[in-house]
Amino acid sequence: MAFECTKEYIEDIKSLISNKQSAHLTSKLKILHFADLAELMNQLLAIESVYLIKILDTHKTSEALAELNEDTREQILQKLSAKEIAEELEELDTDDAADIVNELSDEKAKRVIDQIEDEDHVEHIIELLSYEENTAGAFMAKELVMVNENWGVPQCLQEIRNQAKNITRVHSIYVVDDKGILKGRLSLKDLMISPSSYNISQVYIPKVDYVTVATEVEDVARLMQKYDLEAIPVVGNQLELLGRITIDDIVDFIKEEADKDYQLAAGISKDVEADDSILELTKARLPWLVLGLFGGLCSVYIMKGFEHALEQFPVLFFFTPLIAAMAGNVGVQSSAIIVQGLANGHLKGSAWSRLLKEVGLSLINGLTLGILVILFGFIVGQNHWVSLTIAISLLLVNIVASLVGTFIPIILHKRGIDPAIATGPFITTSNDIFGIFLFFHISKWILGF
Amino acid sequence: MAFECTKEYIEDIKSLISNKQSAHLTSKLKILHFADLAELMNQLLAIESVYLIKILDTHKTSEALAELNEDTREQILQKLSAKEIAEELEELDTDDAADIVNELSDEKAKRVIDQIEDEDHVEHIIELLSYEENTAGAFMAKELVMVNENWGVPQCLQEIRNQAKNITRVHSIYVVDDKGILKGRLSLKDLMISPSSYNISQVYIPKVDYVTVATEVEDVARLMQKYDLEAIPVVGNQLELLGRITIDDIVDFIKEEADKDYQLAAGISKDVEADDSILELTKARLPWLVLGLFGGLCSVYIMKGFEHALEQFPVLFFFTPLIAAMAGNVGVQSSAIIVQGLANGHLKGSAWSRLLKEVGLSLINGLTLGILVILFGFIVGQNHWVSLTIAISLLLVNIVASLVGTFIPIILHKRGIDPAIATGPFITTSNDIFGIFLFFHISKWILGF
Numbered sequence: 001m002a003f004e005c006t007k008e009y010i011e012d013i014k015s016l017i018s019n020k021q022s023a024h025l026t027s028k029l030k031i032l033h034f035a036d037l038a039e040l041m042n043q044l045l046a047i048e049s050v051y052l053i054k055i056l057d058t059h060k061t062s063e064a065l066a067e068l069n070e071d072t073r074e075q076i077l078q079k080l081s082a083k084e085i086a087e088e089l090e091e092l093d094t095d096d097a098a099d100i101v102n103e104l105s106d107e108k109a110k111r112v113i114d115q116i117e118d119e120d121h122v123e124h125i126i127e128l129l130s131y132e133e134n135t136a137g138a139f140m141a142k143e144l145v146m147v148n149e150n151w152g153v154p155q156c157l158q159e160i161r162n163q164a165k166n167i168t169r170v171h172s173i174y175v176v177d178d179k180g181i182l183k184g185r186l187s188l189k190d191l192m193i194s195p196s197s198y199n200i201s202q203v204y205i206p207k208v209d210y211v212t213v214a215t216e217v218e219d220v221a222r223l224m225q226k227y228d229l230e231a232i233p234v235v236g237n238q239l240e241l242l243g244r245i246t247i248d249d250i251v252d253f254i255k256e257e258a259d260k261d262y263q264l265a266a267g268i269s270k271d272v273e274a275d276d277s278i279l280e281l282t283k284a285r286l287p288w289l290v291l292g293l294f295g296g297l298c299s300v301y302i303m304k305g306f307e308h309a310l311e312q313f314p315v316l317f318f319f320t321p322l323i324a325a326m327a328g329n330v331g332v333q334s335s336a337i338i339v340q341g342l343a344n345g346h347l348k349g350s351a352w353s354r355l356l357k358e359v360g361l362s363l364i365n366g367l368t369l370g371i372l373v374i375l376f377g378f379i380v381g382q383n384h385w386v387s388l389t390i391a392i393s394l395l396l397v398n399i400v401a402s403l404v405g406t407f408i409p410i411i412l413h414k415r416g417i418d419p420a421i422a423t424g425p426f427i428t429t430s431n432d433i434f435g436i437f438l439f440f441h442i443s444k445w446i447l448g449f
Numbered sequence: 450m451a452f453e454c455t456k457e458y459i460e461d462i463k464s465l466i467s468n469k470q471s472a473h474l475t476s477k478l479k480i481l482h483f484a485d486l487a488e489l490m491n492q493l494l495a496i497e498s499v500y501l502i503k504i505l506d507t508h509k510t511s512e513a514l515a516e517l518n519e520d521t522r523e524q525i526l527q528k529l530s531a532k533e534i535a536e537e538l539e540e541l542d543t544d545d546a547a548d549i550v551n552e553l554s555d556e557k558a559k560r561v562i563d564q565i566e567d568e569d570h571v572e573h574i575i576e577l578l579s580y581e582e583n584t585a586g587a588f589m590a591k592e593l594v595m596v597n598e599n600w601g602v603p604q605c606l607q608e609i610r611n612q613a614k615n616i617t618r619v620h621s622i623y624v625v626d627d628k629g630i631l632k633g634r635l636s637l638k639d640l641m642i643s644p645s646s647y648n649i650s651q652v653y654i655p656k657v658d659y660v661t662v663a664t665e666v667e668d669v670a671r672l673m674q675k676y677d678l679e680a681i682p683v684v685g686n687q688l689e690l691l692g693r694i695t696i697d698d699i700v701d702f703i704k705e706e707a708d709k710d711y712q713l714a715a716g717i718s719k720d721v722e723a724d725d726s727i728l729e730l731t732k733a734r735l736p737w738l739v740l741g742l743f744g745g746l747c748s749v750y751i752m753k754g755f756e757h758a759l760e761q762f763p764v765l766f767f768f769t770p771l772i773a774a775m776a777g778n779v780g781v782q783s784s785a786i787i788v789q790g791l792a793n794g795h796l797k798g799s800a801w802s803r804l805l806k807e808v809g810l811s812l813i814n815g816l817t818l819g820i821l822v823i824l825f826g827f828i829v830g831q832n833h834w835v836s837l838t839i840a841i842s843l844l845l846v847n848i849v850a851s852l853v854g855t856f857i858p859i860i861l862h863k864r865g866i867d868p869a870i871a872t873g874p875f876i877t878t879s880n881d882i883f884g885i886f887l888f889f890h891i892s893k894w895i896l897g898f
Contacts, residue, residue: 035675157641164638188637189613192606225704226484228697230679247696248677251703255674258707259789265714266785266872267778274790278806282813285782292778293818296771297825303767310763317759317766318752321773322745325881328774329716329741329874333734336715340708341723360727365735369742376746423715425778432774 003036010043017048022055034060038067046075053080053088062091066100074103082108086115094121095141095249098128128243136220137213139253140234140243145173149183149201153194160191174233174241175204182233182241184208210235213242218257221250222345260420261343265336267292267425288425295429299324299436306440309449315382316443319390320436326369326394327401327435328428334358334405335423342413343420354406362402366395389446393439400438401431452485459492466497471504483509487516495524502529502537511540515549523552531557535564543570544590544698547577577692585669586662588702589683589692594622598632598650602643609640623682623690624653631682631690633657659684662691667706670699671794709869710792714785716741716874737874744878748773748885755889758898764831765892768839769885775818775843776850776884777877783807783854784872791862792869803855811851815844838895842888849887850880 016025029037029052037056041049041064053061053076065073065088077085077100085104089097089112101109116122124142131137145163147156160173173186184206194203210233211220224232224247234243260271267288272281299320309316341347370391377387405427409419443449465474478486478501486505490498490513502510502525514522514537526534526549534553538546538561550558565571573591580586594612596605609622622635633655643652659682660669673681673696683692709720716737721730748769758765790796819840826836854876858868892898 033676035677161642188641192637192641193610225697225700227482228484230696247679247700248674251674251696251700254700254703254707258703258711259793262707262711262714262789263785265711266781268782268785272786273793274786274796274803278809278813281786281810285779285810286814286817288782289775289778289814289818290821292774293771293821296768296774299770300764300767304764307763310759310766314756314759314766315749315753317763317769318749319745320766320770321748321881321885322742324770324774325741325745325777325877326738328777329738329877330734332715332873333717333737336712336717337721337723337730340711344708344722347723354723357727361730361734364727364731365738368735369738372739372742424781428774428778432770436770 003032003039005036005039005043010040013040014044014048017051025052026055029056034063035067037061037064042069042072046072046079049076050079053084058087058091062088066092066096070103073100077104082111083115085112089116089125090118090121093141093143094124094128095139097121098125101125101129131213134217135213136211136215136217136234136245137242139217139220139249140245142243144233144244146241147173147175147186147200149175149177149204151200153191153196153198153200153203156191156200172231174208174244175200176241180240182208182210182235182239208233212236217253218343220245221254224250225254261339264420265332265424291425292429295432298433302433302437302440306444309443312449313386313443313447315386316440320439323393323397323435323439324432327397327431330362330365330398330401331405331427331431332423334402335409335427338406338409339419339423342409351410355403358402358406359399362398363395366398369394369398385447389443392446393442396442397435397438400434404431404434452481452488454485454488454492459489462489463493463497466500474501475504478505483512484516486510486513490525491518491521495521495528498525499528502533507536507540511537515541515545519552522549526553531560532564534561538565538574539567539570542590542592543573543577544588546570547574550574550578580662583666584662585660585664585666585683585694586691588666588669588698589694591692593682593693595690596622596624596635596649598624598626598653600649602640602645602647602649602652605640605649621680623657623693624649625690629689631657631659631684631688657682661685666702667792669694670703673699674703710788713869714781714873740874741878744881747882751882751886751889755893758892761898762835762892762896764835765889769888772842772846772884772888773881776846776880779811779814779847779850780854780876780880781872783851784858784876787855787858788868788872791858800859804852807851807855808848811847812844815847818843818847834896838892841895842891845891846884846887849883853880853883
């Protein structure tokens with residue numbers, strides 16, 4: 001059952017394509033799940049994938065197209081005509097179709113939409129494109145099973161059979177009134193065990209979780225995770241049922257968001273993978289390194305300002321990487337906890353209590369580290385005043401760095417900027433500079449140079 | 450619909466508990482979803498939660514118990530008798546029940562199991578406890594709907610009704626033969642539209658994804674995500690159907706793993722939240738800071754070894770934080786991409802091609818940074834040899850740091866250690882040391898001090 005997209009397999013397919021062995025390819029690829037076909041196509045040249053799209057069943061290639069890496073899909077779509085793209089979109093659920101239309105140029109999108117024959121499908125796609133990015137409206141699909149509360153059980157069963165033909169999986173059956181307002185839900189199980197003389201209004205469950213088209217996808221994900229939902233209906237302002245979001249899309253969303261945050265924390269600014277090109281990887285990584293370079297140059301200038309202390313206290317200059325590293329580490333620790341708390345909606349309590357807590361935490365960590373440095377000083381016979389200076393600096397740097405790490409993400413979040421961008425190089429670099437600045441000022445004050 | 454666990458709400462509940470207003474509490478909490486009740490209980494004292502558990506419906510409190518933070522649950526379980534815990538476990542699905550039993554001391558677990566009345570339930574829990582941690586066996590639940598391929602459609606419908614009573618949600622109906630071997634699956638939808646004269650063997654879908662009890666949960670998650678599965682059957686060595694895993698548990702797993710990796714990358718070694726106690730947070734953060742401290746002290750010693758260069762080239766010492774920061778950043782970038790590639794199973798190609806790629810990438814980044822440093826040197830009138838030294842060091846440090854960042858996670862992974870532990874402070878600290886070591890050796894070689 002496990003599909004392995006090995007090098008040999010890819011080579012085999014490539015050679016079949018170059019020899020135009022369409023019959024052989026069709027029978028070989030027929031057994032693949034569309035997700036496996038997408039995995040394969042991610043490894044092929046665009047022109048090879050286009051050949052496959054032309055010879056294979058649209059039902060499968062359309063789903064594979066929706067699963068592809070964005071870059072790969074872009075290259076393939078460029079090689080397909082508006083008519084060919086439209087044929088693929090006809091097969092897809094509205095959410096996937098809208099996503100693909102969204103990636104096309106305005107002009108091509110228009111031509112593609114004109115070529116789609118199913119008018120309802122077009123209308124639905126255009127509706128989905130009208131909602132703001134990252135909202136439930138833009139994320140939902142129009143495919144759902146909907147029954148009227150006034151229907152009888154047999155009519156309802158018949159309607160479900162009709163509607164379900166176009167829907168891959170029936171998650172829930174939603175119950176609406178004559179105006180299309182969401183009233184509740186119905187489980188197939190309950191429907192099956194209901195007497196056929198019943199009306200739907202006697203059978204349905206009036207309690208139903210829902211979100212509105214304006215709800216952020218992040219909040220939808222949180223809700224579905226919390227309440228273990230497999231699908232959630234999306235409604236408009238008048239509670240009219242407009243679409244539904246299913247858990248498989250939310251799983252992808254959660255994974256992508258987590259990957260993105262992880263990369264941001266590591267100083268990678270675009271969504272890249274180990275197997276992307278060197279150019280792609282450079283574009284994602286170099287900007288943060290340049291930021292680090294400028295931060296480092298600032299530190300050079302701070303230290304130049306204390307050059308006169310070199311002769312008397314050279315050891316201070318040996319300790320700067322330690323101070324900088326500590327400031328960076330503490331900052332990243334603090335910000336990571338805050339970024340996660342914000343993302344998970346767990347952050348409670350006032351800014352004031354958070355400040356007290358961070359200071360308390362830094363006091364404990366800073367004192368421990370300070371004591372270790374003083375012990376180290378005793379062991380190696382370091383000037384006691386120098387040890388004390390370093391210990392006090394570590395304590396204060398800990399406090400400042402943790403406050404920076406705590407409050408920068410909170411402030412960014414309040415201003416509507418993704419706080420994840422703060423964790424990582426941004427916090428590290430600014431804390432490096434703060435740390436070294438503080439360290440030399442404290443040294444000057446204690447050692448009096 | 451949105452439940453908000455506000456401070457006022459919590460205070461209100463606390464005062465009702467202290468006044469033993471059980472009737473009032475029961476009616477007030479009846480409307481809560483168990484996930485909301487868990488959210489509330491996470492904010493209460495253990496003794497207050499125990500009071501709620503005693504007055505509320507076990508059906509709801511058991512589910513809430515399963516949703517609680519582990520620390521909170523531990524405190525509550527300590528205050529409940531074996532009999533009381535057994536009553537809660539009777540209501541839970543086997544997977545949640547087994548998780549809770551797993552958290553008890555051996556002695557208490559035994560007493561609790563002895564008190565569970567449903568013998569099947571006990572047998573199932575004991576079976577689940579027998580599988581190795583992090584495998585599908587330990588993660589699955591025994592609750593599923595199973596039909597025999599030889600049954601007729603009407604018998605099957607009747608059996609499903611009987612079995613489904615004990616199951617919150619019917620994801621899939623699994624078809625087995627007389628020996629219990631998994632043969633395929635059946636959708637309720639297909640069953641509903643089949644003539645009643647049919648046998649199940651004429652209706653079921655023989656193609657079914659499955660995993661074995663020994664499959665790692667990580668692989669199960671990857672599979673379910675890739676193929677958009679809502680549930681997957683778990684089989685034994687003879688393909689006998691033993692249990693099933695549902696997507697809601699996988700969603701929690703994916704989120705928890707992502708949070709853990711994110712925290713590890715930020716140098717936080719335990720699963721903590723912003724609202725945990727200062728002590729908990731210190732335990733998670735201090736060890737990495739101490740590691741950073743020892744790393745910093747190593748750097749001090751490396752620099753002490755080059756003390757004689759201080760007089761002639763003090764500027765080198767001003768550049769150490771820059772070199773260290775760059776080495777750390779590059780290492781974290783490389784390792785983050787590898788850790789993610791390993792986690793997502795995307796890492797392809799040989800170690801040799803990866804090495805070439807990393808070197809190529811570092812050459813581009815290192816050359817760019819080197820040119821910027823030389824430009825900076827021109828502008829501020831820095832000794833050209835010093836600028837060149839720093840530029841060459843940046844280039845080499847980039848290469849070494851990216852190789853360290855790439856291969857440490859790969860090696861850890863090969864040895865069965867979670868590579869996520871490498872990203873963050875571990876890589877940063879070791880790269881700081883390597884960077885400074887390289888920098889001074891290159892300086893010595895070029896500048897000849």
